[in-house]
Amino acid sequence: MTDTVALFQAFIRVVEAGSFSRVAEEQNSSQPTVSRQIATLEDHLGTRLFTRTTRKLTLTDDGRGFYERAKLALEAVAEAEGAVGRRRARPSGTLQLALPVVFGRLRVIPYLKGFLARYPDVSVDLVMSDGFSDLVEDGIDLAIRSGVVTDPNLIARKIGVTRRILVASPSYLRGKTLPTHPNDLIGHDCIPYTRFTGGVTWRFESPDGPIAIEATGPVRTQSSEGIREAVMSGLGIGFVPIWHFRDEIETGRLIVLLEAFEPKPVPISAVYPSRRFVPQKTRAMIDYLETQFAMDPTLNPKRV
Structure with missing residues (x-):
């Protein structure tokens, strides 16, 4: 029996990453394996989803329409699982967390020991850079950013403020x-x-x-x-x-x-891709950091 959910997931990641080989690396598999997954999905749907050249992948008209519907379908599956799972499951899985270099070193990494002790089924993959990651393309679950977030494709929740x-x-x-x-x-x-x-x-x-x-x-x-x-x-x-x-x-x-x-203080936000269902591991990290930041006078100054 075809695992349709797995095929949907592979297709969405190929669209977002723009590369079979990059998705293969994420899945610890091979480029031919990912290519076969997409071919299987195309056979299942009876249509071509990508136009392939040696340099790039381009979505067909059917591929573009299917991409939006596939995302909604996976969100619905995740939401249904979560509605049941929240009653019995703890946050789990690997959290891809993007951080500015100094902020991560000084204000997040020191708190991770407590987070991992509280949520032993979660592991954290730190993506530390002073540049802004493309959360969707890079497969980032959560980023911490300073300043006003204006990207309409992202959800930002203020978890601190700084001078x-x-x-x-x-x-x-x-x-x-x-x-x-x-x-x-x-x-x-x-x-x-x-x-x-x-x-x-x-x-x-x-x-x-x-x-x-x-x-x-x-x-x-x-x-x-x-x-x-x-x-x-x-x-x-x-x-x-x-x-x-x-x-x-x-x-x-x-x-x-x-x-x-001194200029006006700037917000510090937890930022994640816009979607209706947010994984428990992501919610757990946001709530945990918000609590820790509230006790740090450099991230919750009394003068604000």
């Missing part, structure tokens, strides 16, 4: 005039974060309205770890979320500047 602050080391500030206004930064070495526009154009709040400064200096980087190390090494002033440096600020190894001009 953005200016920091510098005593060694950098030694012998220099401390800035008292954002305009004073023009005379300082700033360390721009070049991965996105907000890392180069620094925005502040003042009684007279917003202030924007173009951050310049001899060192620039697209890496959050690079920002940390450059600031700690005394290379200049960094503009970062406060969770980057909680311990360093508390112990005096870094100094916070221009607090009176």
Whole structure:
């Protein structure tokens, strides 16, 4: 008997990943095996779902229509299983969790031991990058992101909030005039974060309205770890979320500047692909991190 659900799952992942070989790698199988699954599904449906060339896969008209219906069908199956399973089952399976590098290292990985002790049937595959993953294409179950999420294809649930602050080391500030206004930064070495526009154009709040400064200096980087190390090494002033440096600020190894001009806090969200049924493992991680973040003053500041 043909396992129709498995064929639907293989088809959807091939569409999302755009490659038989990539799906084969995910399934620990082979490219011919995945290709046979799609061929079996096409025979079952009596239609061709893909146009294949040596360079790419393209959905046919029937394939595009079937893709949307197959997703709904699998969501219905999962929801039906979950309605029964929630009464007796614990979260299980591998959770693909995408995290920014420094945030993951400092603010998520330290909590994972408690999560895994609570949910021993769940394993976590950490996908750590400062860039945004394509959650659907990369098969990501859950991502943690800072800032406003505008992608209409994603669901975002706020699980924390954080301040953005200016920091510098005593060694950098030694012998220099401390800035008292954002305009004073023009005379300082700033360390721009070049991965996105907000890392180069620094925005502040003042009684007279917003202030924007173009951050310049001899060192620039697209890496959050690079920002940390450059600031700690005394290379200049960094503009970062406060969770980057909680311990360093508390112990005096870094100094916070221009607090009176601090911009509005930004949300931290758990983000997942838009779908009606969310796996128990994903819900469990979201709820767990939200609870942990609520106890962290850098992720739930009292001033907010």
